[in-house]
Amino acid sequence: MGVGATVGGEILRLPGPVARAIPDRGLFLSAWLLGGLYAGLCALSFAELATRVPRTGGLTRFAEEALGPFSGFLVGWGDFLASAFTVAAYGLLVGELAAGLGVPGSPRLLAAGSVLLVVALQWPGLRPGSLVQDLASAAKGILLMGLALLGLFLAAPGEHPAGPPPGAGPVAFLGAMQLVIFAYDNFYAPVYFGEEYRNPGRALPRSLLGGVALVTLLYLTLAWGLSRGLSHGELAASAFPGEELGRRVFGPPGARIVAGILLLSLFSGMHATALIASRILFALGAEGLAWHHSTDVNRGGTPTTGLAATALLALCGLGLPSFEKAVQFMSPFVLLNYALCFASLLVLRRRDPHPPGVFLAPGQPLLVLLSLGGSLVFLAGSLLSEPRLAAGALLLAALAGPVYLSLRRWRRLPGAPQGPGQETGKGPPRW
Numbered sequence: 001m002g003v004g005a006t007v008g009g010e011i012l013r014l015p016g017p018v019a020r021a022i023p024d025r026g027l028f029l030s031a032w033l034l035g036g037l038y039a040g041l042c043a044l045s046f047a048e049l050a051t052r053v054p055r056t057g058g059l060t061r062f063a064e065e066a067l068g069p070f071s072g073f074l075v076g077w078g079d080f081l082a083s084a085f086t087v088a089a090y091g092l093l094v095g096e097l098a099a100g101l102g103v104p105g106s107p108r109l110l111a112a113g114s115v116l117l118v119v120a121l122q123w124p125g126l127r128p129g130s131l132v133q134d135l136a137s138a139a140k141g142i143l144l145m146g147l148a149l150l151g152l153f154l155a156a157p158g159e160h161p162a163g164p165p166p167g168a169g170p171v172a173f174l175g176a177m178q179l180v181i182f183a184y185d186n187f188y189a190p191v192y193f194g195e196e197y198r199n200p201g202r203a204l205p206r207s208l209l210g211g212v213a214l215v216t217l218l219y220l221t222l223a224w225g226l227s228r229g230l231s232h233g234e235l236a237a238s239a240f241p242g243e244e245l246g247r248r249v250f251g252p253p254g255a256r257i258v259a260g261i262l263l264l265s266l267f268s269g270m271h272a273t274a275l276i277a278s279r280i281l282f283a284l285g286a287e288g289l290a291w292h293h294s295t296d297v298n299r300g301g302t303p304t305t306g307l308a309a310t311a312l313l314a315l316c317g318l319g320l321p322s323f324e325k326a327v328q329f330m331s332p333f334v335l336l337n338y339a340l341c342f343a344s345l346l347v348l349r350r351r352d353p354h355p356p357g358v359f360l361a362p363g364q365p366l367l368v369l370l371s372l373g374g375s376l377v378f379l380a381g382s383l384l385s386e387p388r389l390a391a392g393a394l395l396l397a398a399l400a401g402p403v404y405l406s407l408r409r410w411r412r413l414p415g416a417p418q419g420p421g422q423e424t425g426k427g428p429p430r431w
Contacts, residue, residue, distance in 0.1 A: 001272055002211020004137035005189035007144065008090050008269020009262045011222050012242030014179045017324055019236040021176035025227050028235075031173070032223040035180035036216030038374055039187045042338065043212045044361040045345050045368050047205040050191040051359045052348055054200035057283020058192035058276070059341050064287060066344035066351075070404055075340050076284045077400040078333040083277035084310050086186075088317025089326040090270040091115050095318075097240075097259050097266070111318050114267065118274050119311045125300015137272075140265040145218055147242065147258060150249045151225025174381025178331045179324070181378060183219065185334055186269075187212045192276045196301075205359045274314075278306030289407060328386045332393040335379040342372040 015028075022028045055061045059079050064072025088111075095111030103110060190207035197203045222242075226235060229245045238244045242262060246254030282303040285294025296305045320326045345368050354360070361367055383390045 001137075001189040001193070001275070002187055002207050003141055003214055004134075004268045005186035005272035005276060006184060006211065006215045006269075007137075007140060007218065007265060008086075008186075008273070009093065009265035010179075010183040010269075011144070011219050012258065012262045012265070013093065013240055013323065014183055014327075015223060015226050015235060015241045016238050018176045018179050019227075019232055019241075021172045021179075023232060023236065025232055027173065028227060028232070029220070029223055031176055031180050032219050033216075035177070035184045036212070036219060038181070038371075039184040039216065040209070040212045041367065041374070042342075042371050043187060043208045045342055045371050046188045046191055047208045047359050048361040049341060049345050049348070050188075050204040050208070051201050051357070052345075052355065054195065054197070054204065055283070056193060056195040056279055057286070058188070058280065059337050060280060060283050062344045063340050066347040067340070069287065069289065070401075071340060071344075072287065073284065073289045073404045073407075074397070074400045075337050076280055076289065077403070078337050078397050080277055080280045080284070080310075081313070081396065082330045082333040082337075083273050083280060084313035085317045085320070085326060085330055086273045087115060087118070087270050087277065087310065087314040088320060089323050089330075090266045090273070091314060091318055092320065092323050092326070094263060094266050094270070097263050101256065101259055101263075108318055112315055114270065115311055115314050115318075118267075118270050119307060121271065122274060122278075122302055122307055123298070123300075123304070125298065125302055137268055140261065140268055141214070141218065143261045144222060144265065147246065147261065148218070148221035148225040151229040151245050152221070171381070171384050174378065175385030177378055178328055178382050178385065181334070182327045182331060184212075184215065186273065186276070187215060189272060189276055192279045201357045201359060274307065274310050277310040278303045281306035281309055289404075325389065328382070329389045329393050331382045332379060332390050333397060335375050335382065336394075336397060338375040339372055339379070342368050342375065346372075 018031060019028055022031055049062045053061050053065045057076070060072045060076030063075040091111035091114050092107070094114040095107035095109070098110045098114075099105070099107040105113070188208060190204055190211070226241050226245055229248050230238070230241060234244065235241050240259070240262070242258045243255040246256075246258035248254070250257060281290055281294045282297070282305075284290040285292060285305070291305070293305045294303075294309075296303065298304050317326070320329075346365060349364060349368075
């Protein structure tokens with residue numbers, strides 16, 4: 001799950017816009033290294049949070065446990081929206097690639113078909129969905145690493161500019177880091193399945209840290225291979241740099257080979273992200289923070305209402321203008337959730353510094369403060385680089401307040417007014 005949810009094919013698409021924002025080879029590679037270091041730093045804190053609160057649902061559970069019901073709802077609200085629209089963003093790329101390979105149908109129609117295929121594979125239950133995810137993650141990891149090594153050793157080195165042109169600066173770098181962070185995002189995917197592990201205290205830290213290490217190695221090798229096999233100008237101008245690299249190595253058929261690898265990667269990412277999104281809504285429903293049918297689970301273990309809602313929102317998200325704009329729109333949700341989770345860890349550590357059976361991240365509280373500070377810096381960068389998109393995302397996040405107050409009114413949440421008979425637990429919910 002850690003590799004499958006993180007590596008969704010972005011590394012074959014996003015190096016182009018990152019290179020346009022960071023027109024220097026050394027800084028370009030440094031951005032991907034910085035993204036891996038930041039993900040590793042965050043993974044240590046998430047590993048401790050996940051073993052302190054080993055419950056299905058992930059980030060919303062951490063915030064609720066430490067900061068209260070509203071914080072849990074705010075994180076779950078943003079996390080579900082970001083996850084569902086990530087499925088849509090992947091679907092847009094799938095439709096674009098499939099149409100380019102000659103598959104009949106318009107790109108948007110093919111994108112909708114890919115979303116529905118993910119639902120069909122996950123609906124029967126956890127075991128079939130897990131098998132699909134394992135096979136797809138292993139296959140795409142091997143194929144992407146093979147492409148990276150071919151770029152390093154077989155492609156003719158491209159010419160690179162001596163340095164960045166006038167105008168490139170810190171704001172452009174921070175803007176590019178939004179795309180890099182999105183490429184690494186979902187490294188914490190294993191935390192959404194806390195109650196589905198036999199031994200979460202052992203398995204969760206290994207999943208998180210091992211997954212980040214593998215993804216960082218893969219991304220750095222691919223970024224290095226792309227920057228060596230293509231000139232920086234070619235890299236910046238290409239919509240799919242991976243296809244161009246395949247063409248350099250194998251000739252014209254190489255682009256189609258890489259497009260096939262990218263389709264597999266995107267489908268695996270869609271599959272993993274839909275697994276996550278359905279469990280976020282399940283967790284909110286279990287705490288009375290969503291429609292009570294959000295906790296419906298079929299015999300195979302699939303949260304059916306959560307999966308259906310994810311698919312519906314993803315299909316609506318196919319109206320987004322482009323993959324890159326979708327990433328920039330989701331970035332504030334992700335970074336705000338990071339910040340609230342790291343604040344939650346500080347609170348939980350203060351309450352109980354050394355609970356038994358919990359993975360304790362080293363270097364506390366400095367490590368979690370660094371993670372929190374990094375999240376706030378990157379959030380500020382998103383506001384500066386794409387102010388309209390970031391403002392729209394923050395406005396949508398702010399709607400969590402009125403929605404939560406409405407839920408307090410209609411369901412028996414902490415602080416909600418009690419109806420007749422509800423104070424004794426004998427009356428029906430007001431929902």
